[in-house]
Amino acid sequence: MNFCSNCGHPLTYLTPPGDDRCRYCCESCGVVHYQNPTMVVGCIPEIKDKILLCRRAIEPSYGKWTLPAGYLENGETLASGAKREAFEEARAEVEILAPYALYDICYVNQVYLMFRAHLKDNNFRAGEESLEVKLFAEKDIPWEEIAFRVINQTLIKFYNDRQTGRYPFYMGNIAKLQ
Amino acid sequence: MNFCSNCGHPLTYLTPPGDDRCRYCCESCGVVHYQNPTMVVGCIPEIKDKILLCRRAIEPSYGKWTLPAGYLENGETLASGAKREAFEEARAEVEILAPYALYDICYVNQVYLMFRAHLKDNNFRAGEESLEVKLFAEKDIPWEEIAFRVINQTLIKFYNDRQTGRYPFYMGNIAKLQ
Numbered sequence: 001m002n003f004c005s006n007c008g009h010p011l012t013y014l015t016p017p018g019d020d021r022c023r024y025c026c027e028s029c030g031v032v033h034y035q036n037p038t039m040v041v042g043c044i045p046e047i048k049d050k051i052l053l054c055r056r057a058i059e060p061s062y063g064k065w066t067l068p069a070g071y072l073e074n075g076e077t078l079a080s081g082a083k084r085e086a087f088e089e090a091r092a093e094v095e096i097l098a099p100y101a102l103y104d105i106c107y108v109n110q111v112y113l114m115f116r117a118h119l120k121d122n123n124f125r126a127g128e129e130s131l132e133v134k135l136f137a138e139k140d141i142p143w144e145e146i147a148f149r150v151i152n153q154t155l156i157k158f159y160n161d162r163q164t165g166r167y168p169f170y171m172g173n174i175a176k177l178q
Numbered sequence: 179m180n181f182c183s184n185c186g187h188p189l190t191y192l193t194p195p196g197d198d199r200c201r202y203c204c205e206s207c208g209v210v211h212y213q214n215p216t217m218v219v220g221c222i223p224e225i226k227d228k229i230l231l232c233r234r235a236i237e238p239s240y241g242k243w244t245l246p247a248g249y250l251e252n253g254e255t256l257a258s259g260a261k262r263e264a265f266e267e268a269r270a271e272v273e274i275l276a277p278y279a280l281y282d283i284c285y286v287n288q289v290y291l292m293f294r295a296h297l298k299d300n301n302f303r304a305g306e307e308s309l310e311v312k313l314f315a316e317k318d319i320p321w322e323e324i325a326f327r328v329i330n331q332t333l334i335k336f337y338n339d340r341q342t343g344r345y346p347f348y349m350g351n352i353a354k355l356q
């Protein structure tokens with residue numbers, strides 16, 4: 001953040017009147033440029049006793065396995081964002097069932113929302129951001145090769161809940177590793 | 179969005195290579211300026227059989243009643259954001275209990291998360307963005323004077339659930355009025 005996106009003037013980092021923290025402010029046109037956390041939405045696409053994972057074709061965690069997820073876009077619902085990501089990353093058609101887990105990841109200013117989802121059929125293939133996409137039974141999950149801790153936690157909770165068949169909504173926190 | 183916040187060059191609105199929608203792009207330094215929904219966090223501060231509402235001292239909905247809520251800031255958890263807003267708007271100390279309702283409000287690019295909360299004591303007073311703050315029993319809720327539909331829906335659900343004493347997590351959608 002160097003220049004005002006409204007008028008192009010160089011920005012100043014200061015506490016605006018009545019505020020309690022520093023913001024990027026334009027002393028020319030007066031606009032305050034707030035910065036806020038970004039939402040990531042994804043799902044656990046399930047079909048029979050298997051779930052769909054994607055092997056990442058992009059950094060970070062190139063080559064590691066993940067659930068389809070990505071940034072929520074303006075104008076879409078949380079569920080439609082999660083559905084879109086499943087299609088983009090795995091060309092998979094999913095039915096979003098219910099919100100399942102919500103995570104604070106403060107140190108990267110992200111909030112993650114993962115849904116449970118029903119994978120409609122086996123017509124999936126790698127999207128542009130995936131090297132491959134594949135169905136896994138629980139015993140075959142590549143636990144040592146999962147891309148992100150938030151995905152790892154979601155999968156652990158999912159398989160725990162699966163033993164009881166009850167999937168209560170969960171809030172978690174992914175803290176920065178020391 | 180007129181100028182690049184990185185280098186100050188005028189922006190172009192186009193679809194970047196490999197993307198599927200228009201973004202504000204800098205053809206000088208190459209930065210793509212993504213725009214994403216903002217999260218609003220709030221709570222229902224409850225003490226005995228009453229809840230705390232704030233009468234807004236700012237637009238929109240100046241003079242109407244609302245639950246304490248506001249934009250999630252970088253670096254804070256969803257729960258700590260909701261707690262901070264209760265303090266800012268009502269100088270109220272709350273204990274955040276559980277996530278309660280999550281709303282898509284696509285037409286303003288917002289996601290709302292409301293928590294249930296315990297108001298710790300009666301030491302509250304209007305913060306700078308409130309004209310007054312007050313405890314209400316259900317029979318006294320000023321239903322005709324609630325600031326936003328998302329707050330109205332949250333209160334309706336809360337009082338419905340209160341009859342059973344069970345407060346299941348809920349996902350809602352606030353659509354644009356035609």
